[in-house]
Amino acid sequence: MAFSEGRDPLEHTSLYQRAESEDSDAEGGLGNVNKLIMRPPGHSGKAKKGHICFDATFETGNLGRVDLISEFEYDLFIRPDTCGPRLRLWFNFTVDNVKADQRVIFNIVNISKSENLFRHGMTPLVKSSTRPKWQRIPREQVFYYKSAQHQNHYVLSFSFAFDREDDVYQFTLTYPYSYTRYLGHLDNLCSRLSCTKRETLAESMQKRNVELVTITSDLEDTERPRKVVVVLARVHPGESPSSFVCQGLMDFLVSAHPIAQILREYVIFKIIPMLNPDGVFLGNYRSTAMGLDLNRSWNNISTWIHPTLHATRSLLQILDKDAQTPLDCVLDLHAHSNATGVFVYGNTYDDVYRYERHTVLPKLLAQHAEGYELLNTQYNQDHNKAGTARRYLCSTLKDQVNCYSIEVSMYGYKRKGISDVLPYTEEGYYRLGRNLARVFLEYYKLTGLIPLGLPDQPSNRRTRQSRQRHRLPREPRPRTVRTPATLHLASIYEYFQEEAEPLPSARYRSMSGTRMGQQPGTGIASETGTGVGGCRSRSYRFRSPGAPLERVQALTKRPAAEPRLTIIDFNQLTKGGLDLATSKNKPTVLRRNIKSRRCVAIVSSRSCEENIFSKL
Numbered sequence: 072m073a074f075s076e077g078r079d080p081l082e083h084t085s086l087y088q089r090a091e092s093e094d095s096d097a098e099g100g101l102g103n104v105n106k107l108i109m110r111p112p113g114h115s116g117k118a119k120k121g122h123i124c125f126d127a128t129f130e131t132g133n134l135g136r137v138d139l140i141s142e143f144e145y146d147l148f149i150r151p152d153t154c155g156p157r158l159r160l161w162f163n164f165t166v167d168n169v170k171a172d173q174r175v176i177f178n179i180v181n182i183s184k185s186e187n188l189f190r191h192g193m194t195p196l197v198k199s200s201t202r203p204k205w206q207r208i209p210r211e212q213v214f215y216y217k218s219a220q221h222q223n224h225y226v227l228s229f230s231f232a233f234d235r236e237d238d239v240y241q242f243t244l245t246y247p248y249s250y251t252r253y254l255g256h257l258d259n260l261c262s263r264l265s266c267t268k269r270e271t272l273a274e275s276m277q278k279r280n281v282e283l284v285t286i287t288s289d290l291e292d293t294e295r296p297r298k299v300v301v302v303l304a305r306v307h308p309g310e311s312p313s314s315f316v317c318q319g320l321m322d323f324l325v326s327a328h329p330i331a332q333i334l335r336e337y338v339i340f341k342i343i344p345m346l347n348p349d350g351v352f353l354g355n356y357r358s359t360a361m362g363l364d365l366n367r368s369w370n371n372i373s374t375w376i377h378p379t380l381h382a383t384r385s386l387l388q389i390l391d392k393d394a395q396t397p398l399d400c401v402l403d404l405h406a407h408s409n410a411t412g413v414f415v416y417g418n419t420y421d422d423v424y425r426y427e428r429h430t431v432l433p434k435l436l437a438q439h440a441e442g443y444e445l446l447n448t449q450y451n452q453d454h455n456k457a458g459t460a461r462r463y464l465c466s467t468l469k470d471q472v473n474c475y476s477i478e479v480s481m482y483g484y485k486r487k488g489i490s491d492v493l494p495y496t497e498e499g500y501y502r503l504g505r506n507l508a509r510v511f512l513e514y515y516k517l518t519g520l521i522p523l524g525l526p527d528q529p530s531n532r533r534t535r536q537s538r539q540r541h542r543l544p545r546e547p548r549p550r551t552v553r554t555p556a557t558l559h560l561a562s563i564y565e566y567f568q569e570e571a572e573p574l575p576s577a578r579y580r581s582m583s584g585t586r587m588g589q590q591p592g593t594g595i596a597s598e599t600g601t602g603v604g605g606c607r608s609r610s611y612r613f614r615s616p617g618a619p620l621e622r623v624q625a626l627t628k629r630p631a632a633e634p635r636l637t638i639i640d641f642n643q644l645t646k647g648g649l650d651l652a653t654s655k656n657k658p659t660v661l662r663r664n665i666k667s668r669r670c671v672a673i674v675s676s677r678s679c680e681e682n683i684f685s686k687l
């Protein structure tokens with residue numbers, strides 16, 4: 072169908088007609104909203120500032136429909152996966168044409184998977200054109216609850232205050248990682264390094280490239296015993312953290328780090344970073360362009376409908392037959408929408424020794440991955456998982472090949488002694504990828520492929536000891552506990568602490584890794600934040616990961632009882648629940664038993680800040 076110029080290409084989806092319709096099916100239209108300006112009822116003519124404009128017609132974009140509920144409130148509908156109307160979780164859209172200080176409530180009303188991490192305190196991410204680093208919307212602004220107005224469906228509501236008129240704001244479920252970014256990364260990775268080889272393994276249904284990257288030292292060297300590790304990622308497009316993990320692994324493997332050098336000597340890594348490029352491009356949650364879940368299709372592959380899986384399976388079969396460099400391990404990287412931490416789905420074997428061997432790599436991962444969750448790790452032979460890569464491949468490849476799904480939370484991980492979930496940042500996902508490389512080093516040392524001394528150079532150690540014999544005896548060094556690498560406790564505290572609570576320690580690291588030397592209560596940085604709309608900012612309770620330090624102020628040095636933006640639900644007030652309405656600081660599943668249509672007032676305050684959003 073050809074569209075004449077100037078016509079809305081989504082007109083045929085009847086998106087707008089449906090938006091005005093009363094009998095909503097809560098599934099949005101077939102396409103994404105395309106610069107959809109929301110005008111108040113009865114308004115005609117040129118749109119004014121504050122008639123906000125929604126758009127999701129970009130790579131990985133997803134927003135199917137918007138309903139204007141009141142001056143402040145909008146119902147947003149996730150566009151279902153193409154040809155997969157039941158799948159609705161990934162969202163990613165922009166908003167512009169806002170007024171400074173405009174406050175809104177967005178309700179995402181058609182999430183298909185009610186059991187998700189919003190129940191555990193996850194909040195959407197936001198950035199704007201002048202502040203391009205993703206920030207999490209503070210938890211006190213986000214609610215996930217069963218809504219009587221939406222047929223008792225779970226609804227994600229969050230409030231937001233726009234602060235800069237000319238900015239374009241973007242909201243998303245988790246850090247996006249697009250098809251273009253994937254190609255750009257591979258261009259960078261493979262163009263100048265001799266240890267990489269890049270090939271196009273297959274084309275998707277919509278003619279996008281599925282690339283295969285081989286990372287090893289000298290492919291021509293046939294003398295050294297080597298094994299092959301295959302890593303697959305992004306079979307589910309909405310699980311973008313798996314792309315960050317995969318990139319972290321690849322970047323580490325090509326680096327000059329001694330562990331990477333040793334691994335390249337003994338292991339051939341075959342990495343397919345994006346198995347479902349169409350789904351990623353389209354902004355789907357789990358499906359291909361044809362609405363297929365590729366990780367349920369491995370046991371029923373069709374050349375025509377699953378070209379990427381077909382090519383991957385052929386590759387694996389060829390690698391499996393190679394006696395010189397045998398295939399040893401297949402990792403399939405995923406992100407989980409309902410569990411925290413890092414964990415593994417593996418297989419069970421009747422042979423107890425085989426099963427023991429299968430559990431070695433996950434045990435090493437438990438030692439090296441921050442936030443590994445043993446309780447979420449599962450080994451099974453479920454029938455309903457027969458079409459997954461790890462189940463299918465373990466039954467068709469040679470017996471010694473281990474296949475796993477590695478899952479990382481879309482939100483965060485738990486840490487001993489801290490009750491809250493610590494959110495992952497993009498850097499946290501990269502770090503997990505680097506730690507996967509360490510796991511392989513330990514694994515292949517344990518299994519005898521890599522000599523035990525490497526890469527620690529034991530000969531150097533002996534030399535040092537022999538030198539010490541000629542020195543004066545020293546006091547033995549006190550035993551110290553080895554602590555894991557940087558975890559930014561203080562910054563994380565800022566996320567969740569009430570303002571009066573002191574910092575956990577006098578010295579701490581910022582999210583960007585800079586050591587902060589300030590004593591508690593002395594203030595950290597300048598107090599002259601430009602603030603929103605030119606206001607001087609006096610307090611920052613929330614700071615985003617990686618936000619510049621100038622924005623941060625000591626939590627303990629604060630004016631008391633500062634007025635704040637507060638949202639009061641009048642329907643709650645009629646029930647005599649003022650305290651109830653104003654004390655909901657925790658992200659809980661909130662039931663709203665409201666008889667009338669939602670009626671929410673926003674009481675504004677003078678306080679404002681440099682952060683992308685104003686606080687409640």
Ligand SMILES: [Zn+2]
Nearest residue numbers: 307310405406
């Ligand atoms: Zn998945």
